[in-house]
Amino acid sequence: MADAPATALHPADELGYVRAELASCVSRQRLLSIREEALTTGLVADREARVGALHHAVVSRVRGRDVVDVERLPDLQRVLLLLQGPVVVADTETTGLHVLEGDRLITAAFLRVHPDAVSETPLEIIVNPGRASSPEAAAVHGLTEADLRDRAPFSYSHARAIIDVCRGGTFVAHNAPFDVGFLDAEFETTGLYFTGVPSDVVDTRIVSKLLWPGESGSLDALATRLGVDRGGRDVRHTALGDARLLAACLPGLRDALRRWIAR
Numbered sequence: 001m002a003d004a005p006a007t008a009l010h011p012a013d014e015l016g017y018v019r020a021e022l023a024s025c026v027s028r029q030r031l032l033s034i035r036e037e038a039l040t041t042g043l044v045a046d047r048e049a050r051v052g053a054l055h056h057a058v059v060s061r062v063r064g065r066d067v068v069d070v071e072r073l074p075d076l077q078r079v080l081l082l083l084q085g086p087v088v089v090a091d092t093e094t095t096g097l098h099v100l101e102g103d104r105l106i107t108a109a110f111l112r113v114h115p116d117a118v119s120e121t122p123l124e125i126i127v128n129p130g131r132a133s134s135p136e137a138a139a140v141h142g143l144t145e146a147d148l149r150d151r152a153p154f155s156y157s158h159a160r161a162i163i164d165v166c167r168g169g170t171f172v173a174h175n176a177p178f179d180v181g182f183l184d185a186e187f188e189t190t191g192l193y194f195t196g197v198p199s200d201v202v203d204t205r206i207v208s209k210l211l212w213p214g215e216s217g218s219l220d221a222l223a224t225r226l227g228v229d230r231g232g233r234d235v236r237h238t239a240l241g242d243a244r245l246l247a248a249c250l251p252g253l254r255d256a257l258r259r260w261i262a263r
Helices: 011-022 026-045 076-083 137-143 156-165 176-186 203-209 219-226 240-261
Strands: 055-062 064-071 087-094 105-113 123-126 170-173 200-203
Touching: 011 026, 011 055, 011 064, 026 064, 026 137, 055 240, 076 170, 076 200, 076 240, 087 137, 087 156, 087 176, 087 240, 105 156, 105 240, 123 156, 137 203, 156 176, 170 176, 170 240, 176 200, 200 203, 203 219, 203 240, 219 240
Parallel strands: 087 170, 170 200
Antiparallel strands: 055 064, 087 105, 105 123
């Protein structure tokens, strides 16, 4: 069995290596298990450390426990190609961070971009999630139970409207697995499926971390880096406002990708 590389690995890359070793190296399982636990704990605690050179970590909460999956990073040449076609820029606001623990969608916004002209008729939905938001989530989106009381729950008609705007385009979001996870969960309640509706998915947070390693991967940081006006995002986040901000970042992000590929 090959030893680990002598040079220090990024935690996400090392976790991928350790898990591969756990499946095949019985004699070292105890030491590897201890290392896996330490790496998992560190990746849960530090969101900015989740994108390595070859892998990225996806953290979710399942039955009160943080679970870390390791996935391969996207090919940036393919990402650039996807961002030059029709895209749907999206964002969601939710009752909390953990869809598998019962958190629900509150608002979602979708902007069709072809490729530099943003649609003048974005789709925005606001629904009654049927549960209170966590204090942390409420502080971000600012919507109270009273604000949502008269809204309808997520329905088949909401799902059909989202399908109509997303079909055939690349779904683009900042921390896309989060948004896709909540849309998947809401679609499931209607008997429809969101996965497979867009032609592909691009997570601009991962792209940002690859282009500017060691720097913040937040949407605010991306906008500042590209010289895009963030408007009033410091005061309150809305799904539509954040989707518009990300759409405004796409031309600069494509230029940065071209420069990175041409190095």
